[in-house]
Amino acid sequence: GQNIDQPTEMTATEGAIVQINCTYQTSGFNGLFWYQQHAGEAPTFLSYNVLDGLEEKGRFSSFLSRSKGYSYLLLKELQMKDSASYLCAVRDSNYQLIWGAGTKLIIKP
Amino acid sequence: IAGITQAPTSQILAAGRRMTLRCTQDMRHNAMYWYRQDLGLGLRLIHYSNTAGTTGKGEVPDGYSVSRANTDDFPLTLASAVPSQTSVYFCASSPGAGGNNEQFFGPGTRLTVL
Numbered sequence: 001g002q003n004i005d006q007p008t009e010m011t012a013t014e015g016a017i018v019q020i021n022c023t024y025q026t027s028g029f030n031g032l033f034w035y036q037q038h039a040g041e042a043p044t045f046l047s048y049n050v051l052d053g054l055e056e057k058g059r060f061s062s063f064l065s066r067s068k069g070y071s072y073l074l075l076k077e078l079q080m081k082d083s084a085s086y087l088c089a090v091r092d093s094n095y096q097l098i099w100g101a102g103t104k105l106i107i108k109p
Numbered sequence: 110i111a112g113i114t115q116a117p118t119s120q121i122l123a124a125g126r127r128m129t130l131r132c133t134q135d136m137r138h139n140a141m142y143w144y145r146q147d148l149g150l151g152l153r154l155i156h157y158s159n160t161a162g163t164t165g166k167g168e169v170p171d172g173y174s175v176s177r178a179n180t181d182d183f184p185l186t187l188a189s190a191v192p193s194q195t196s197v198y199f200c201a202s203s204p205g206a207g208g209n210n211e212q213f214f215g216p217g218t219r220l221t222v223l
Contacts, residue, residue, distance in 0.1 A: 004151060030207060031208075031209065033211065041216070041217075042199060042214035042215060042216050042217055043152070043199070043214050044214070045211040045212070045213075048209045048211065050209065087151070087152070089151075089152075091207070095206045095207045096154055096157065096167065097152075097154070097212065098151075099144075099151030099152040099153070100151050101149055101150055101151045102151065
């Protein structure tokens with residue numbers, strides 16, 4: 001079967017750095033996405049990785065290791081507005097997205 | 110520019126009733142999707158359409174049907190609603206089905222079936 005694993009919840013302090021991990025087992029791999037979802041709102045796109053390595057976009061970076069079936073999202077200089085759920089999704093061999101349950105990130109002052 | 114819209118925002122429905130959730134995008138995207146999101150579970154794909162005139166089944170299609178008569182609209186119909194269909198429903202669209210095409214999500218419809 002297909003599986004995406006992420007921690008259910010994480011807590012971090014404003015101004016700090018947090019790393020959210022995602023491991024996956026899917027039938028095929030055609031890219032990995034990270035989305036942000038604030039409570040009661042729709043998911044919004046953060047990043048896309050298809051090759052191994054780190055993709056940096058401002059305060060957010062995403063890393064991929066295809067051989068390990070592993071990705072992480074790194075958030076730097078945390079702000080209160082970063083309190084949200086972060087969703088990891090893998091595009092499988094049918095070009096459909098398989099989604100993790102999401103990691104709820106709580107930012108404390 | 111509206112992007113992608115959904116209607117209604119929320120709905121309470123009696124079991125056994127028929128219900129159509131509407132989704133419209135003005136981005137001329139080829140691909141559209143319907144997901145449901147339940148607490149503790151990831152988004153699950155119900156149905157998808159890679160281009161106007163075609164549709165496909167996702168992970169949880171039973172009890173739902175879709176049509177894609179044109180590029181902009183992708184309605185989702187529950188023929189006879191059951192309580193297990195209580196969920197938040199998101200419609201999404203993307204320029205294409207593959208590559209780095211991100212999916213853009215509508216605001217969601219919160220559906221309660223009693």
